[in-house]
Amino acid sequence: MAVHEIKHPLILHKLGLMRAAGISSKDFRELAGEVGNLLTYEATRDMPTESVEIEGWTGEAIVIDKIKGKKITVVPILRAGIGMLDGVLKLIPNAKISVVGLYRDEETLQPVAYFDKVVSDVELRTALIVDPMLATGGTLIATIDLLKRKGCQNILGLFLVAAPEGIKAVVEAHPDVDIYVAAIDAKLDDNGYILPGLGDAGDKIFGTR
Numbered sequence: 018m019a020v021h022e023i024k025h026p027l028i029l030h031k032l033g034l035m036r037a038a039g040i041s042s043k044d045f046r047e048l049a050g051e052v053g054n055l056l057t058y059e060a061t062r063d064m065p066t067e068s069v070e071i072e073g074w075t076g077e078a079i080v081i082d083k084i085k086g087k088k089i090t091v092v093p094i095l096r097a098g099i100g101m102l103d104g105v106l107k108l109i110p111n112a113k114i115s116v117v118g119l120y121r122d123e124e125t126l127q128p129v130a131y132f133d134k135v136v137s138d139v140e141l142r143t144a145l146i147v148d149p150m151l152a153t154g155g156t157l158i159a160t161i162d163l164l165k166r167k168g169c170q171n172i173l174g175l176f177l178v179a180a181p182e183g184i185k186a187v188v189e190a191h192p193d194v195d196i197y198v199a200a201i202d203a204k205l206d207d208n209g210y211i212l213p214g215l216g217d218a219g220d221k222i223f224g225t226r
C-alpha cells in the first residue's frame with residue numbers, strides 16, 4: 018500500500034479555506050468537491066492507456082490514446098462522501114457508482130453499516146472510495162472488507178484529511194490499498210475527531226447541527 022499526501026498548491030489553499038470556523042455549508046461543499054476533483058486527477062495519474070485508430074476530422078485514420086483496462090466504480094461513503102462525489106464525477110463521468118452507508122457510533126467509535134448498493138460487476142472494476150475523513154480508520158477498513166467480500170481486487174481511497182492513527186490501522190488491515198489524501202493531520206482527540214481537522218464533515222456538508 019502507498020499513502021500519497023498531495024501537497025499541490027491548489028489543494029493546500031482550498032483545504033485551508035475549509036478549516037475556517039463558521040464556514041457555510043455551501044462553501045464547504047463546493048470546496049470538498051473541488052479538492053475531490055484534484056485528488057481524482059492525482060489518483061488516476063498512472064492509469065494505463067492504449068493506442069487506438071479512429072477516423073480524424075480530415076477523414077484520415079489517426080491514432081489516439083484511450084484509457085485501457087479496468088473500469089472504475091466510485092464508492093462514496095454515506096453521508097459525507099456524497100460531498101466529494103460531484104468533483105470526482107466531473108473527471109470520470111462514466112463511472113458506475115456503488116453507494117455504501119456507514120456511520121461511526123459516537124460512544125464506541127466503531128463503524129455501523131446500514132446500506133450498500135454495489136455494482137454487480139465490482140470484481141471487474143477498480144473501486145475509488147471517497148470520504149472526506151479517515152479518522153480511526155474503522156469506517157474505511159469496514160468498507161474495504163465489504164468490497165473485497167464482493168470480489169473487488171483493486172481499491173483506492175480518496176480523503177480530504179487523515180489522522181496518522183487511522184492510516185496505520187488501514188495499512189495493517191489492508192496493505193494492498195492505495196490512499197490519496199489532501200492532508201495528514203496531527204492526531205485524534207479524545208472523541209476520535211481529527212486535529213486540527215475539519216470538524217464534523219458530514220454535518221458541515223449537509224447543514225445538520
Ligand SMILES: O=P(O)(O)OC[C@H]1O[C@H](OP(=O)(O)OP(=O)(O)O)[C@H](O)[C@@H]1O
Pocket residue numbers: 094095096097098119120121122126128148149150151152153154155156157183209217218219220
Ligand atoms: O475513520 P473513522 O473513525 O471510522 O471515522 C471516519 C468516518 O466518520 C465520518 O462519518 P460519520 O460517522 O460522521 O457519518 P456521516 O458521514 O453520516 O456524518 C466520516 O465521514 C467517515 O466516514
Ligand SMILES: O=c1cc[nH]c(=O)[nH]1
Pocket residue numbers: 150152209210211212214215216217218219
Ligand atoms: O474529525 C472527524 C472524524 C470523523 N468524522 C468527521 O466528520 N470528522
Ligand SMILES: [Mg+2]
Pocket residue numbers: 097217218219220
Ligand atoms: Mg458525521
